[in-house]
Amino acid sequence: STGYNIETVLNVLGIGNINNGTSTGINCFSNGEPIESFSPVDGQLIARVKATSKTDYETVMNTATTAFKKWRMIPAPQRGEVVRQFGDKLREKKEALGKLVSYEMGKSYQEGLGEVQEMIDICDFAVGLSRQLHGLTMHSERPGHRMYEQYHPLGVVGIISAFNFPVAVWSWNTALAWVCGDVCVWKPSEKTPLCGIACQNIIAEVIKENGLPEGISCLINGNYKVGEFMTKDSRIPLVSATGSTRMGKIVAQEVAARLGRSLLELGGNNAIIITPDADLKMTVLGAVFGAVGTAGQRCTSTRRLIIHESVYNKVKQAIVDAYKQLKVGNPLDETNHVGPLIDAKAVDVYKKALEEVVKEGGNLIVEGEILSGEGYKSGCYVKPAIAEAEPYFNIVQHETFAPILYLLKYSGDVENAIDIQNNVAQGLSSAIMTNNLREAERFLSHAGSDCGIANVNIGTSGAEIGGAFGGEKDTGGGRESGSDAWKIYMRRQTNTINYTTELPLAQGIKFDL
Ligand code: UN1
Numbered sequence: 001s002t003g004y005n006i007e008t009v010l011n012v013l014g015i016g017n018i019n020n021g022t023s024t025g026i027n028c029f030s031n032g033e034p035i036e037s038f039s040p041v042d043g044q045l046i047a048r049v050k051a052t053s054k055t056d057y058e059t060v061m062n063t064a065t066t067a068f069k070k071w072r073m074i075p076a077p078q079r080g081e082v083v084r085q086f087g088d089k090l091r092e093k094k095e096a097l098g099k100l101v102s103y104e105m106g107k108s109y110q111e112g113l114g115e116v117q118e119m120i121d122i123c124d125f126a127v128g129l130s131r132q133l134h135g136l137t138m139h140s141e142r143p144g145h146r147m148y149e150q151y152h153p154l155g156v157v158g159i160i161s162a163f164n165f166p167v168a169v170w171s172w173n174t175a176l177a178w179v180c181g182d183v184c185v186w187k188p189s190e191k192t193p194l195c196g197i198a199c200q201n202i203i204a205e206v207i208k209e210n211g212l213p214e215g216i217s218c219l220i221n222g223n224y225k226v227g228e229f230m231t232k233d234s235r236i237p238l239v240s241a242t243g244s245t246r247m248g249k250i251v252a253q254e255v256a257a258r259l260g261r262s263l264l265e266l267g268g269n270n271a272i273i274i275t276p277d278a279d280l281k282m283t284v285l286g287a288v289f290g291a292v293g294t295a296g297q298r299c300t301s302t303r304r305l306i307i308h309e310s311v312y313n314k315v316k317q318a319i320v321d322a323y324k325q326l327k328v329g330n331p332l333d334e335t336n337h338v339g340p341l342i343d344a345k346a347v348d349v350y351k352k353a354l355e356e357v358v359k360e361g362g363n364l365i366v367e368g369e370i371l372s373g374e375g376y377k378s379g380c381y382v383k384p385a386i387a388e389a390e391p392y393f394n395i396v397q398h399e400t401f402a403p404i405l406y407l408l409k410y411s412g413d414v415e416n417a418i419d420i421q422n423n424v425a426q427g428l429s430s431a432i433m434t435n436n437l438r439e440a441e442r443f444l445s446h447a448g449s450d451c452g453i454a455n456v457n458i459g460t461s462g463a464e465i466g467g468a469f470g471g472e473k474d475t476g477g478g479r480e481s482g483s484d485a486w487k488i489y490m491r492r493q494t495n496t497i498n499y500t501t502e503l504p505l506a507q508g509i510k511f512d513l
Pocket of ligand 1: 242
């Protein structure tokens with residue numbers, strides 16, 4: 001049994017009118033071209049959503065800028081209280097939202113629930129943060145002077161998110177931005193517009209219940225052209241964008257051209273180093289979940305295993321055996337491990353990558369396949385594949401958003417494995433499986449992994465929200481979520497106050513009149 005009724009789910013989430021094929025949601029001023037949302041699960045058209053036109057966008061920006069003037073005056077802990085209520089509403093709607101994520105995006109129901117849990121967790125984190133947001137005080141070089149810094153709200157924050165985490169990535173940004181006193185305009189992926197509407201409906205309800213201006217949270221719909229409204233808009237001091245490196249480079253340039261800030265969380269090419277001291281059971285579990293979870297469509301998905309030659313055959317065998325257990329099918333059926341890819345285009349990219357690795361001399365030890373027949377009608381289901389490859393292969397150097405795992409061999413010292421691991425353009429997540437302290441510490445040292453995330457005896461995916469999330473190089477350098485990632489959503493002001501009757505100048509400069 002698939003255990004869901006999509007009409008009920010949509011009703012709980014306030015997405016009505018699906019019978020006549022249109023859905024706009026609360027506070028969504030969209031009147032443009034229709035966007036159709038098809039489920040990769042069964043190929044059904046779920047609903048049509050209207051894209052945001054330029055005129056709609058101006059209405060959104062007016063609403064947002066008006067809301068900002070009010071929102072920034074509300075004490076941060078009270079803003080935190082609103083975020084707390086949002087977290088509570090998410091707890092109530094966790095099942096429904098988790099199901100919609102699973103049905104519209106295709107990840108397993110468990111992972112859909114996990115994504116909503118990340119939203120709840122970041123709300124809790126943001127509530128605590130709302131009583132902090134602290135700057136430093138420092139000692140002035142001048143007598144009778146005091147110096148300190150404070151963080152002020154930035155303004156309207158633009159959020160562009162990807163289909164693979166259609167709800168959580170928005171919440172990491174928006175929950176922090178809200179307690180910081182900002183208002184947000186969100187463009188979800190055009191592949192998962194209903195997830196966007198569902199979230200917007202939930203927060204719109206909280207905002208209304210608190211008698212606050214609706215523009216605190218705004219939603220715009222559409223493709224990159226709608227994203228461009230924000231990247232080129234100097235009324236938006238910060239654009240946070242999650243997606244491909246290709247997209248990130250365009251966003252970065254457009255935002256930089258007007259000297260705005262961008263927060264980029266882009267592609268990964270994540271590897272697990274498996275040393276002779278690795279615990280085999282943990283390694284297999286971590287590697288397989290990392291490679292096939294979310295059908296290989298996380299930016300933290302495991303793409304490469306870098307295995308020491310002395311354990312290569314043993315590890316390879318164990319992983320190939322584990323792949324035999326994998327069940328591909330409807331992600332809402334909890335007995336399945338792997339759901340569909342997002343759409344036909346993604347299936348094509350998967351197919352081409354498999355052809356490419358063979359062309360470059362790779363060896364497919366678990367063959368891929370595009371599944372058809374009963375239960376696979378959407379045409380988006382593929383078999384997770386494994387190829388033995390060389391680190392320098394062009395295809396291995398690229399991120400393919402699909403369940404394809406490359407096995408690479410290293411010999412000698414762990415440094416050789418670290419070299420292979422770092423020798424790609426991307427720098428998001430990395431891991432080492434070892435019980436050897438020296439190897440683990442070397443991997444974590446300044447001469448070790450060059451990624452934003454480096455784990456020991458944990459796979460590459462499934463980061464907790466408490467840490468700063470993001471990576472280096474082609475991954476874009478941004479940090480979202482925990483630690484002090486909140487600082488990018490605020491502007492820092494240094495204040496010096498003179499409480500004497502003299503005006504001594506800094507650096508001892510004499511200037512007498
Ligand atoms: C992403 O794929 O864009 O670490 C985010 C993880 C998740 C987030 C992934 N917490 O896999």
